[in-house]
Amino acid sequence: MLTGENARTTTTTATARRGDWRFLWPYFRRESRRLGLLGAVMLGATGATLASPFVVREFIDGVVTGTLDVAGSTRLVLLFGVLGLARYALSAVEAGLAESVAWRSTNRLREDVLQHAMDLPLEHHHTATPGEWVERVDGDISLLSNLFSRFVITIVGELLIVVGVITALFSVDWRIGLLFLVCLLVGLVGIRWVAGWGRDAYRGSRGAVARFMGYVEERLRGTEDLQALGAVGHAMEGLTDRHRGVLRTDLRAALVGSSLVWASASLFTALVTALALGLAGLRFGQGALTIGTVYLVFAFTQQLQEPLIRLSHQLQDYQRAMAGLSRTREILDLPVEPRGGTAVLPDGPHDVTLDGVTFGYAREHPVVTDLDLELPAGQTLGVVGRTGAGKSTVAKLLSGLVRPDAGAVRIGGVDTADVSVTDLRAAVAVVTQDVFLLDASVRDNVTLMDPDVSDEQLGAALEALGLTEWVGRLPHGLDTRVSEHVMSAGEAQLLALTRVLIRDPALVILDEASARLDPETERRLDAALRPALAGRTAVVIAHRLATLDSVDLVAVVDEGRIVELGPRDQLSVDPGSRFATMLQQGGS
Numbered sequence: 001m002l003t004g005e006n007a008r009t010t011t012t013t014a015t016a017r018r019g020d021w022r023f024l025w026p027y028f029r030r031e032s033r034r035l036g037l038l039g040a041v042m043l044g045a046t047g048a049t050l051a052s053p054f055v056v057r058e059f060i061d062g063v064v065t066g067t068l069d070v071a072g073s074t075r076l077v078l079l080f081g082v083l084g085l086a087r088y089a090l091s092a093v094e095a096g097l098a099e100s101v102a103w104r105s106t107n108r109l110r111e112d113v114l115q116h117a118m119d120l121p122l123e124h125h126h127t128a129t130p131g132e133w134v135e136r137v138d139g140d141i142s143l144l145s146n147l148f149s150r151f152v153i154t155i156v157g158e159l160l161i162v163v164g165v166i167t168a169l170f171s172v173d174w175r176i177g178l179l180f181l182v183c184l185l186v187g188l189v190g191i192r193w194v195a196g197w198g199r200d201a202y203r204g205s206r207g208a209v210a211r212f213m214g215y216v217e218e219r220l221r222g223t224e225d226l227q228a229l230g231a232v233g234h235a236m237e238g239l240t241d242r243h244r245g246v247l248r249t250d251l252r253a254a255l256v257g258s259s260l261v262w263a264s265a266s267l268f269t270a271l272v273t274a275l276a277l278g279l280a281g282l283r284f285g286q287g288a289l290t291i292g293t294v295y296l297v298f299a300f301t302q303q304l305q306e307p308l309i310r311l312s313h314q315l316q317d318y319q320r321a322m323a324g325l326s327r328t329r330e331i332l333d334l335p336v337e338p339r340g341g342t343a344v345l346p347d348g349p350h351d352v353t354l355d356g357v358t359f360g361y362a363r364e365h366p367v368v369t370d371l372d373l374e375l376p377a378g379q380t381l382g383v384v385g386r387t388g389a390g391k392s393t394v395a396k397l398l399s400g401l402v403r404p405d406a407g408a409v410r411i412g413g414v415d416t417a418d419v420s421v422t423d424l425r426a427a428v429a430v431v432t433q434d435v436f437l438l439d440a441s442v443r444d445n446v447t448l449m450d451p452d453v454s455d456e457q458l459g460a461a462l463e464a465l466g467l468t469e470w471v472g473r474l475p476h477g478l479d480t481r482v483s484e485h486v487m488s489a490g491e492a493q494l495l496a497l498t499r500v501l502i503r504d505p506a507l508v509i510l511d512e513a514s515a516r517l518d519p520e521t522e523r524r525l526d527a528a529l530r531p532a533l534a535g536r537t538a539v540v541i542a543h544r545l546a547t548l549d550s551v552d553l554v555a556v557v558d559e560g561r562i563v564e565l566g567p568r569d570q571l572s573v574d575p576g577s578r579f580a581t582m583l584q585q586g587g588s
């Protein structure tokens with residue numbers, strides 16, 4: 001649902017655009033002091049720009065009528081120079097201020113989007129790769145900050161100039177002023193109209209870039225597998241396809257969005273210049289205007305041309321940024337995970353109950369059906385079953401990552417649907433075969449940056465998993481950065497388990513946590529687990545049956561149902577049980 005294809009189908013209406021600005025305003029409002037300063041600087045710069053042609057007019061008329069002496073002309077030349085300097089100095093301040101307002105306000109938007117993304121139900125993260133997310137959180141929003149720092153400045157700055165020019169021309173000759181005003185209104189309506197075409201083209205181009213980034217990120221992560229399987233060539237071909245997609249959409253965007261706008265703006269200014277010079281020439285012939293004033297009209301026509309062309313340039317950024325914004329708002333519009341209720345889980349190990357639980361990732365295709373299970377407090381349940389049987393889904397139901405379509409999951413007698421997500425996450429710890437280590441110290445990886453974890457707690461957890469000696473051998477002990485020391489998969493797994501023990505959760509779930517380990521490391525992990533899980537309620541989803549040697553109960557899952565459930569000691573010796581058969585076959 002995050003793909004550009006989808007995004008492109010959204011219609012672009014005038015109301016959507018107005019909504020965009022209303023959406024952005026709160027982010028800019030916080031910068032109102034800087035914005036005010038920016039406005040004042042822009043007014044100054046506009047004044048300096050508009051005053052210059054008047055100085056030149058004085059000069060021309062003075063020379064033509066022979067009334068300009070040396071002192072007078074020196075004064076005018078100096079004034080002209082000072083005005084020019086002031087204009088450039090103020091523009092520099094203007095650019096700096098605009099950049100700072102743009103980054104400060106869009107950084108807040110970035111924070112909001114990232115926060116929102118992390119609160120989204122996990123399935124959204126499965127529909128887009130991390131690369132796409134990066135492009136969403138940073139790429140699209142950077143376009144917005146560019147929009148503000150350049151486009152808004154241009155628009156407001158040029159509008160000030162245009163208003164100034166029109167006022168000045170009315171004061172010179174109302175006919176010329178009126179001509180400019182009419183031409184300008186026609187021009188603005190025309191450019192708005194042309195610009196509308198470009199917007200859709202830019203959405204397509206942003207989508208293609210996001211897909212390209214996603215592809216690269218995914219391939220880079222899978223480099224090891226790709227090389228091992230000899231699939232690098234195929235991956236590179238895929239890259240070419242993505243490149244072609246970017247090129248095609250970019251080309252379209254450039255043609256429709258930019259060239260057309262540029263061409264129409266140029267044509268328009270040429271027309272206005274001709275009309276204005278014609279009219280001014282006529283008035284000069286009638287003796288109504290001096291030659292200096294004809295120059296003034298010409299200079300102002302040129303000052304109108306620049307805003308219009310720059311405006312059309314900026315429209316390209318505007319289209320891109322608005323396309324980015326609508327994609328950003330799509331993320332913010334995705335509903336976040338329900339925060340759950342206010343029921344509180346009691347402390348200590350809990351019994352866990354599944355009561356008629358049915359769930360499917362798509363409701364119409366249940367993946368687990370009518371599960372009933374009672375796991376007494378402090379006991380360990382082993383779960384076995386074929387790949388795809390629904391074991392991991394059971395783990396997700398227990399940890400609240402997915403919610404039952406029917407039935408209830410109870411921990412300590414409390415329906416998990418009534419517990420807040422935060423409390424539930426704190427009470428249930430899950431370790432899977434994918435361990436994610438941050439590029440931080442071993443300590444921070446274990447405590448997850450929680451400063452309340454004491455060294456004693458940390459030491460006890462490491463001791464329980466037999467890691468004390470290992471930490472002692474690290475170059476800087478607990479302060480060794482993960483990137484400094486090549487961590488084996490087994491060590492990473494053990495660190496993940498340490499995380500769990502420190503949190504002291506009411507329920508521990510291991511979902512094939514040792515599946516990627518070599519048999520030797522797996523045995524070490526199993527040995528470490530035994531004391532670590534003692535007295536805790538735990539669910540161990542087993543990849544090798546040996547992992548289940550010490551569990552209390554065993555559940556066999558097949559096609560989303562629990563087909564066998566009982567004490568391990570009984571099942572293993574009951575020749576009629578599936579579990580005993582599995583043990584005999586020596587695999588699952």
Ligand SMILES: Nc1ncnc2c1ncn2[C@@H]1O[C@H](COP(=O)(O)OP(=O)(O)O)[C@@H](O)[C@H]1O
Pocket residue numbers: 126361362367385386387388389390391392393394
């Ligand atoms: N995120 C998901 N979206 C859609 N279907 C899924 C998802 N995860 C798992 N499934 C499907 O649910 C079924 C059970 O998967 P899972 O619980 O992971 O099985 P197991 O852990 O026993 O191998 C499988 O058919 C799988 O394809």
Ligand SMILES: [Mg+2]
Pocket residue numbers: 391392393511512
């Ligand atoms: Mg699984």
